[in-house]
Amino acid sequence: MARQVNQQNQWWIFTAVVLLSFMSTLTSSIVNIALPVMSRAMAVPTAQVTWVASSYLIVTCMFLLPFGKLGDVLGKARVFKIGTVIFTIASLFCGINLGFVWILIMRAIQALGASMTLSTNAGIITETFSKEQRGLALGSFGSVVALGSIAGPGLGGLILTCLPWNYIFWVNVPVGIVAIILGQIVLPKAEATAAGRIDTWGMLVLIFMAGSLFMGLILGQQAGFMSLIFLSLMIATIILLIMFINLEKRAADPVMNFHLFSNIDFSLSLLATILVYGINFVVNIIEPIYLEQNRFITTDLAGLILISFPIIQIIVSPFAGWLSDRFGSHRIAAISLAMLIISQAGLASVNHTTPLLILCLWLGFVGLGNGLFQAPTNVLVMNSVSKDQLGVASGLLGFSRNTGMTVGAIFANILLFTGISMNLGHSTNDYPVAQPGTFIFGMRFTFWITTAIFVLLFIVQIVVNFKRKNA
Known part of the structure; x- marks a missing residue:
């Protein structure tokens, strides 16, 4: 009955989830452009308002x-x-200026609501759509979420x-x-898909x-x-990870079933998600610097160029979902990595005289x-788990996306200034104004x-696909 109701209202359910x-x-992206204004309005230093x-x-x-696990339970x-x-109530209170501490508290509550929606959205869509339509639905979902991340500024x-x-x-x-x-109108009644205690x-x-x-x-x-603060928190993370693994091994109903990672499709797709989102952030950080500081292109034109991809x-995302449904997710995933290899190799060939049309091509x-x-990738992750693990899988997808973006932002600067320092012959963390080359x-x-990272990932994908066909 639940499946029949879902089929009748599936695109309305999709709309509610996607909104x-x-x-x-x-x-998460729209607030960045308002930080200088908020800093002045609340008389808070810029470094603090971030x-x-x-x-x-x-x-x-x-x-x-x-919350992904709670969604299953x-x-x-x-x-x-x-x-x-x-999320909605916290958004209302975020806009009421009662001081910096108030805004931080409301943002934390807003994030709590956001995590509840982001950890269950892919699971709801997976349950709602049949396998024949799941690629189209998850592809369209990915398209709208991507729009949210770029529409903010x-x-x-x-x-x-x-x-x-x-x-x-x-x-x-x-x-x-x-x-x-x-x-309230279209979402199905809440049904637990995983038995057991929390x-x-x-x-x-x-x-x-x-x-x-x-x-x-x-x-x-x-x-x-x-720095001491970074090293201390990384040590704490490792200790907590060891504690978590030991707790989960003994738990009757663990938060995370580590046997999920024995499925190569599941593990490889999550790793690929981290790498792709990370390298996207590398592009997003380096290309504006290249356009504005190296090519002296105006901010509005640079924005138009960067919004192209x-x-x-x-x-492409919804069309990719249809292709996945028709030709198989493994094949389309391999093709996507080939396109990304071309993109990174192309960007690696760019210099300060490269025509802007060629840059737009890459x-x-x-x-x-x-x-x-x-x-x-979303289909491979969600199809790799049983119904009672869909919430956990959805949460891991969201976690992988955020991990990729955070790590990408870090390694963009590390790799860029490593290359600059190699060329200069000494270490630096500043843009070399006098030496644009x-x-x-x-x-x-x-x-x-x-490029090398994507080549390695592509090789692994091809090997996995070959072994699967010959198993």
Whole structure:
């Protein structure tokens, strides 16, 4: 009966899920452009106000996996509905300026609601659509989520041009209300898919471990990766990971079933998700510097050039889902990696005289590869687990995306300045204004490294596919 109801309302269910997923992703990027304005409005130093953005990322990542498990135990629709309410109410209160501490608390609550929706969305879609339509649904879902991540700066700039910074948060409220109403009407009644008790201690250790990891990564960027605070948090992360593994081995109903990782499709797809999202962030960080500081292109033109590859990704993703349904996810995933190899090798060939049309071509391959990557990878992850593990799988997908983006932001600077330092013959962390050719060397060095990473991933994918066919 549940399947019949889902089939009748499946695209309405898809709309309800995607609306909140879009806003949850949008609000992580839209706030960045408002930070200088908020800094002045609240009389808070710029370095301090960045925690308005960082706190959202940290709290979201802390609770993605626990809420994914709770979705399996208590019902994914129930967790999702509660998350929409929390997210919407917190968005309203985020826009009320009662001081910096108030904003941080509300952002943490907003992130809590976001993690409830982001950890269950792919699971709900997987349960709603048949295997024959799952690629199209998950591909379209990936397209809309990608739109949320790229629309933030543009929409935020438009809002700030016409309205106070408070509306950066209040824009979520009407969309959230629509999602709440639609969810109450079309989402199925919450049904638990996994029996058993909640592993409370395992969840607590997992939450603190994720918090320690992402807090350490963010503080490491600010204080340095040899700083005491970074090293202490990384040691704490390792200790908590060991504790978590030992707890889960003895738990009757563990938060995470480590046997899931014995499935090569599941493990390889999560690893690929981390790498692809990470390298996307490398492109997003390095290319604006190249365009604006090396080529002296205006910010608005640079923005138009850089938005080309996300737009292609958004267009291609649903089509990639249809291709996955028709020709198989493994084949489309391999093709997507081939496109990404071409994109990175192309970017590695760019210098300060490269025609902008050629640069757009290579960025277009980034968008094409990403668009083809999303649907088959999501399908491979979600199809690799049983129904009672869909929430955990959905949470791991979200966790992998956020891990990739965070690690990508770190390694973009590490690789870039490693290349620059190699060319200069001494260590530096500053843009070489007097030697623009040195930046080009660092940029090309970075993209040759990312090319090599994708080549290795492509080889592994081909070997796995070959073994599967001959098994």
